[in-house]
Amino acid sequence: MAIKAKHQRLVLLVIALVVLIGAGLLAAWALRNQASYFYVPAEITANPPESDRAVRLGGMVEKGSIKTEPDGVTIAFVVEDGKARVPVVFKGIVPSLFVEGSGVVAEGKMGADGTFVADNLLAKHDENYVPREMQNMTEAQAKQVVAETK
Amino acid sequence: MHGFANPARFLRIARWLMPLCMGVGILVAGAALAWGLFEAPAERLQGETVRIVYLHVPAAWLGMAGWMGIAVASFMQIVWRHPLAGIAARACAVPGAVFTAVCLVTGSLWGRPAWGTWWVWDGRLTSMLVLLFLYFGWMALSQASEASDGGQSSAPAIFGLVGAVNIPIIHYSVTWWNSLHQPPSITMGKSAMSGAFLWPLLFAMLGFTLIFAGVVLARMRAILADQQAEARLRRKALAAGDL
Numbered sequence: 001m002a003i004k005a006k007h008q009r010l011v012l013l014v015i016a017l018v019v020l021i022g023a024g025l026l027a028a029w030a031l032r033n034q035a036s037y038f039y040v041p042a043e044i045t046a047n048p049p050e051s052d053r054a055v056r057l058g059g060m061v062e063k064g065s066i067k068t069e070p071d072g073v074t075i076a077f078v079v080e081d082g083k084a085r086v087p088v089v090f091k092g093i094v095p096s097l098f099v100e101g102s103g104v105v106a107e108g109k110m111g112a113d114g115t116f117v118a119d120n121l122l123a124k125h126d127e128n129y130v131p132r133e134m135q136n137m138t139e140a141q142a143k144q145v146v147a148e149t150k
Numbered sequence: 151m152h153g154f155a156n157p158a159r160f161l162r163i164a165r166w167l168m169p170l171c172m173g174v175g176i177l178v179a180g181a182a183l184a185w186g187l188f189e190a191p192a193e194r195l196q197g198e199t200v201r202i203v204y205l206h207v208p209a210a211w212l213g214m215a216g217w218m219g220i221a222v223a224s225f226m227q228i229v230w231r232h233p234l235a236g237i238a239a240r241a242c243a244v245p246g247a248v249f250t251a252v253c254l255v256t257g258s259l260w261g262r263p264a265w266g267t268w269w270v271w272d273g274r275l276t277s278m279l280v281l282l283f284l285y286f287g288w289m290a291l292s293q294a295s296e297a298s299d300g301g302q303s304s305a306p307a308i309f310g311l312v313g314a315v316n317i318p319i320i321h322y323s324v325t326w327w328n329s330l331h332q333p334p335s336i337t338m339g340k341s342a343m344s345g346a347f348l349w350p351l352l353f354a355m356l357g358f359t360l361i362f363a364g365v366v367l368a369r370m371r372a373i374l375a376d377q378q379a380e381a382r383l384r385r386k387a388l389a390a391g392d393l
Contacts, residue, residue, distance in 0.1 A: 010229045017311065028326060036259035036328040048187055062212040080217035095266030097195055122265045127202065127335040129189035143291055 015094040037104050041084040049110050057086060057116050058105040058124065066100055079104060079116070095121030157374055158233055164367045172364035179208075179357025186350040193347070202260045204351055208358040209253035213281060214317055215362070216246015217310075220288065221317075224310035234370070236301050239293055239310055241369035247285035254278060265330055273323035274331035277316060284313045310317055 028035075038058030039049075048053045057079055060125075065078040074091045088106050098104060103124030108117045184205035193200035219242035227235035257275070258268045269275065292306040324333045335343040343351070 006230055013225065013228055013311075020312060020315060021318075028319055028322075032326060035273050035326075037270065037330055038328050040328065058330075063255065076178045095264075096197075097264055098264075099195065102195065122267055122270070122330055123266055124330055124365050125196065125332050127333050127342040129203075129335060129347045130194040131344055132197070133191060 013125055026141055040081040041079055041086045042081055044086060044110065044116075045084040048114075051110055051112050054107065056107050056108060057088070057118075058103065059086075061098070061100050061102055061104050063100045079106065086116050087114070088116040088118050092119075092121070094121055095123040097125060102126070155307070157234065159372060161371060164371050168364050168367040168371065171360045171367065175357050175360025175362075177357070177362055178353055179361060182350050182353035186347075186354060190350050195386040196264055199263045200301065202256050204354045206253060206256040206260060207351055208355045209249045210278070211355055212343075212358055212362050213246055213250030213253050213278070214320060215359070216242045216249060217281060217284070217314060217317055219235065219246070219366070220310040221314035224307035228304055228308045228311075236307070237370050237373045238366075239306065239371060239392050240296075241366045243285060243289050243292065244369070245365045247282060247289065249362070250278065250282045250285060254282060260315050263332060272329035272331055274320065274329050277320040277323050277364050281316055281320060283385075284316060288313065301308060329334075 038056035041059050059079040059081040062078040062080045067076050076089045078085050078087050105122040106118035107120040111117050187201050192198050195348045220239045223239035226232040262268050295303040295306055324331050341348050
């Protein structure tokens, strides 16, 4: 019995698609470590980059860690990811979303003393969107309001 | 689906479905944008700049949906030789590319105040830019195949299916790789977005999706009309040659 041409095309195409998607996923998997936009503190402390290599460090700005140096334009803060913490210094204008407890990506070089010297800061917004009216609530109240919207 | 294989039947349905999609879509999208721009609150950290989300997210969704449309149509063209599939794929390409471009432009405008940069080469932004280039490539290939053999070739359909690999990469780019772009706020049945932002956003997505559908139907009608006119001219030319 001959197989209908359209069934043959269907089977061949489905096989081709499975192979194609498998290849795509494998390629993405292989890129897993190369395609990341930044290193988290745990990675950078485990494998410190050479001091002359430009890298990006990303994580959360530790609460209470932002300090302005006496010169008024240099700030020092700590980037953490729950596993490790890296002190960072930066001289310049910070983006408006750069706040404690929020995400940041610092571009710069790792100093020999373990302090990251940033020459550019990018603020990272997370997936949470909270109306401004809620900003004066306590954290617990805000969390409850956010939980109710889920 | 094969009920629509007859272009005349498809045209009868498209004649009223197209203006319906367009009309309702413009109303819903317009109302959702007004809601988002004037009624919805400012965001705690981002302030007023958050309002660009009501254009950015629908554009991102439709940029990806356009290619999913091309991929599904390509599949139907190759397997079932559906007569309208190639036309549907061609009709999806331009609106898909336009929404992808809108997504990239609004994202860039949003990135400057929110992140402090117009552009970064992170996984999400790069894969979305690749999608725009895929659209350009697909449109060029489809036009070339149309010019050389009247759209009989399956090269654009194969390109459409291969290019679809980029869609899950765009979606998972923020999960697989550290990126400056945020992870998704709306996931299966859950939203990390307060309802005050979520509802106008969902209506904007619905409205723009209806507009997209309306544009696709209108373009399909136009392509069919072109083909009919061409076939008529060819018949006339043949008849004139016989005399």
